[in-house]
Amino acid sequence: MTEEISQNGYDTASDLAELSLGELELEERSSLRRVAGLSTELQDITEVEYRQLRLERVVLVGVWTEGTALESEASLAELARLAETAGSEVLEGLVQRRDKPDPATYVGSGKVQELGEVVRATGADTVICDGELSPSQLQQLEARLKVKVIDRTALILDIFAQHARSREGKSQVELAQLQYLLPRLRGWGQTLSRQAGGRAGGGNGGVGLRGPGETKLETDRRRIRAKISKLRKEIQAMSVVRDTKRGLRTSNAVPSVAIAGYTNAGKSSLLNALTGAGVLVEDALFATLDATTRRTQTPEGHTYTLTDTVGFVRHLPHQLVEAFRSTLDEVADADLVVHVVDGADPMPEWQVNAVREVLGEIGRRRDAAMPPELVVVNKTDATTEFALARLRHLLPGAVFVSAHSGAGIDELRERIGELLPRPDVEVDVLVPYVRGELVARVHQEGEILLEEHTASGTQLRARVKADLAGALEQFAVNGTSA
Template identity: 45%
Template sequence: MTKKTPQPTNPPREKAFLVGVELFQQKTILSLEDSLTELELLSDTSGLDVVGELTQKLDRPHVKTYIGPGKVDELKALVEETQSQVVIFDDELSPRHQRELQLALGKNVRVLDRTALILDIFAQHAHTSEGMLQVELAQYEYYLPRLTGQWTHLERQAGGGGGRAGSTGGVGLRGPGETQLEVDKRAIRKRISQLKKELEKVRAHRMRYRAQRKRSRIPTVALVGYTNAGKSTLLNKITRSDVYVADQLFATLDPTTRRVELPGGYQALFTDTVGFIQKLPTTLVESFHATLEEIAEADLLLHVVDISHPNALNQSEAVQETLDTIEAHHIPVVTALNKVDRLRDPESARDVVKSFSKAVAISALDGTGVKDLLQVIQEELYETYTPIRVRLPYQQGALISLFHEAGQVELVEHGRGGVYMQGRVPGRLLAQFDSWQVPNNHQEPEEPEEEAEL
């Protein structure tokens, strides 16, 4: 891991001590060791120097202190020895765990968890008003149940400014700052509902914008993938633009959309999105709903995988899980196996390519394979026709004519409740028809009488 030299204007980097727990019978995507390596990278991105780590295997978390009392003593000694200012748990701590651990470890050290760290990075990286609203909401949702007297000793250091205190607060303090922490929970709840209302407005605006884009019939491709996989680099390569790229986790928070000319002269809109990570905090998934909706509404997903990463397959599994939670699993996927230039043996990518459907090995940095990738995307969007069977209510007149215009219709049956259509449509339209698909084992056409119930 590369350590950045602190800029003279920045406060000195604080020392952090990591704690990881392996719970028996809990299915995790990364091993404890790999998850801690990732936590170290998160800490580094957030501006902390990791000075040590402690692990424990448990049947279940200790009721009071998450780790056992003996481990707490051990941790306390290690924290003193290494003069750490921050202790970071790899899992989300309940408010009680956090309180008890804080009491046990004393006032000279702050107890944080992975979620607080990710929220902190998001707070540093949010730049648009929407991103900032989303982060602020996530932070309040997270901190509200954790607001107790023990926070008071942090107030001196805490920054303010709507969750974006920059260099004035330490990690985990770039949260709702001192003024916010002092106000009572009722005021925070009020702010939460205000934020939700504002985000609702943003969402309505996005929906109108998306409807407009749909009418323009230019298909959208959402770049998705684990954080740091190279999504922004790829978008830049494809569009020759300069979207922010950094060897940091969560460099991109706000979606950027660019129009791209595909090899055959066809067009597509490519959207860069926020990276995923295993154990993505639920408060974030909820707050970033509007952003994630962009993904769920795309016509095609371009899954960027960092093939040079030792955990490439696990990371891709984590991405799959997040896609499931935001209900995007029905969208066709093309996979870009990125950073092949970093592989010592490029042939080794060949087996991995086989384990993904429609995968192309590329280097977003030097451009290897990018042309082939665009070709596959074009085929997927415009040239590959997939068989579908749908039952469309008559109100969906636009979709009915779209099927006729852009698809290959094999059978049409008019019922009382709608029209049953069977045939093939190009990949770019599959997502639009998804809610109306008739299950495979369904016998069609049916008695017209039954359709009246639709």
Template identity: 65%
Template sequence: MTEHKDTPEPSSTIDDTIARILAADDAAPASTSAAETPTTAEQEFTAEEEAQRRGSILGDRARELSETETHTEHDGEQYDLFERRNLRRVEGLSTELEDVTEVEYRQLRLERVVLAGLWSGGSAAEAEYSLRELAALAETAGSTVLDGFLQRRSTPDPGTFFGSGKAQEIREAVAELGADTVVVDSELAPSQRRGLEDIVKVKVIDRTGLILDIFAQHAKSREGKAQVELAQLEYLLPRLRGWGESMSRQAGGQVGGAGAGMGSRGPGETKIELDRRRINTRMAKLRKQIAAMKPAREAKRANRKRNAVPSVAIAGYTNAGKSSLLNRLTDAGVLVENALFATLDPTTRKAVTPDGIGYTLSDTVGFVRQLPTQLVEAFRSTLEEVADADLILHVVDASHPEPEGQIAAVRHVLAEVEANKVNEIIVLNKADAAEDHVIDRIMRREPHVAVVSARTGQGIAELKERISAAIPRPDVEMELLVPYEHGEIVSRLHAQDAEILSSAYEEAGTRLSVRVGPVLAAELEAFQVES
């Protein structure tokens, strides 16, 4: 289908474009609900918050920053609107989007942020862990975290997510600290984001938008960029709204006046309908591109299976040390960075067990609590590496105060891609920085656990032995006599396609006792001899 190039109006500005395209829907903020009335538990929590300077989890850090850094200036109503709202384009696939100026992405320019979360269930410690994780996500996106707030509330407010009192409290902190963004530890409905922005007077970003931005920063391969762009568009689509004159009909014919005959005035499209159509068209193209890249990966997997090469996938929570473990096991030299989602593109390397059995080891994208469903779907083809593996090394940060929550989050995603039936070894990484009681607690709960430190090498030898025992072994024993002119066969067998039981050099060639898979055994029948 031919694409039409739309030239933006000369008077259009970046701010106009964003206002028309990237705003939430027209629903007005709901009035304060009855759910906002605090319960007894809420009143107790509020009193505790007041004792801790407005309930700030990061209060000490906020005060320090507020004393040492210059605050941005406000216009009294919406602070630095033009600076806060900007566009984002994922680079690398083509120049098509240069002609589709209305389908762009919001760039999260998170420089000075305040965090806010809702405590609606579980313990206070769990809610604080979640907010601290949000702080790490925000810092990975390149921002400075100034403060963080929790509100204990059974259900979110339909209009502003937080109660009016907490929203005003956040606004006061934003003004005092000079923040330019509020990051909410949940996914917001478009009307909730708009309603909260109207109160706090700065940009509001939800957890999903933040994670999508981090993925966009870290995607390197063509497929990774396509997957992230698709996820961004799926997130953006329900958040479009019309703005001002853009909601007027684009005439299918002349709209009036002289010469406007009957039947010449088509219904046209609203601006928002046009944007949605363009986004849907782009999403369809991205899905085709991702599907076209899938056969190459499937061919590689099929080739490994045909050669009976066992496969091991490394999965786990983001920043648990998966890439460091891959480097320890294979000397692969993969990027190791102390940042969330530093690895997005799958990396596959060869490895060898202590007794010489070759296998492939694949690093995968890290998981996180509340991983956006758009990303799970977009990265489904990549995550199939995990589902097709013979063994999963589930890497867990043993130094984290709540590793069980991370294990549950990873297993939830693995179940979504039907990888929950693959054999699994829990690898407790960072053991050199972990508390003994945490390690003991997990070892009592999980049947297959290896305790390692990818940094120091602790436990790596034991882990290799566990991998050797867990992966499928070649099961066909053969006695071969390979003529010297077929030396490539011997090289192949030594290059991890077989288990060499014995070898000897004879006048007619190389005699080998091997154990191989059934497919390779069929290929070697011409060289088989009696033992």
């Protein structure tokens, strides 16, 4: 990469990173550039032989349409991590500068030939494009490169399929995959060609190709549509159970907090640090797909629930947002969203924008305002003081923690307690000792302003929610409560 930059008149990689769209020479713009540091080829020969039996060997290609060169390379580096998570060995990464992707071949017909030479030279068996390909682009690239071609969307769907554990999660992923596959079914050879159906006139195939009039391609589409319909019904039935549990928590006046954020930002680690839940923690993208809910308490002793949700990523496929609707509704229905940001990421503002974009889409779909947001910067033990100072400027009001070391967790608990909904009905009651369960509820759900034990019972002045105020109304002092 350094040698290639110097040949083009740039002294360092940082010089190239600062270039904007219109600042490159025309020849440089149209060329395919190698992105250094993406290869995950192993040096140990025994390990290489082992992984070659198990892992697909892939070449990555992206189209740089906006932003700086550094941003385009960061996008391809993220694609490399996605490919590794899916079980691939990244051999090479290429970026081409274009105003927009070529409608026929994504990178342009001339660059397809160059890409083919790289594929043959590296021995790759798969090409992954950093964008969503149309069915025609997919078909053109596979026909010319003679290897399997997939796009970013298919890669993310594959990772979701590998990590889904629960029945609901597996059904959601399968639905998203089928919705993605349906418009991309295409026929190969005569076995999938259109049948004549009756008279063979008009050049429809002639003798041997007259048949019922339905192609195998059409049959596959019909079966996929039927499966999609079935999966939607199953997911709807499963979401009823989730909604029932959520409704019980709401009726019991237990505030809820949803942990949302970019994939691998440390959401599950934060849930464990706050609740001791023991949820799976793994340094991998999309390790968590199934929502996990745990109870915990504020420093004042008030109970609330914490829900770990599926991670987001830039350009999250819309099929996944639709399929994971019931899981994402945990975020929309929460009283507070704890937005976790990876403090060790080189471009955390990308993560923040991607998460807020998805949250905004959820809000628009429900036509409702999203709950308040508390930004939490995680992994402070894995980054520099300079990066933390930059984040404090970018994200004023954020809480800085390390779920690994425990630093900042107590402050986070206090901030969550401050932002949760407060009881809004003040009561002044004298509760008989035989109704001690009501006193316990006031301690658990409300705010005690005054408590005194008398011969007749426990006298309380407190702020509570409306439902508990109704239950206490019969014990109001002088028959009234505010």
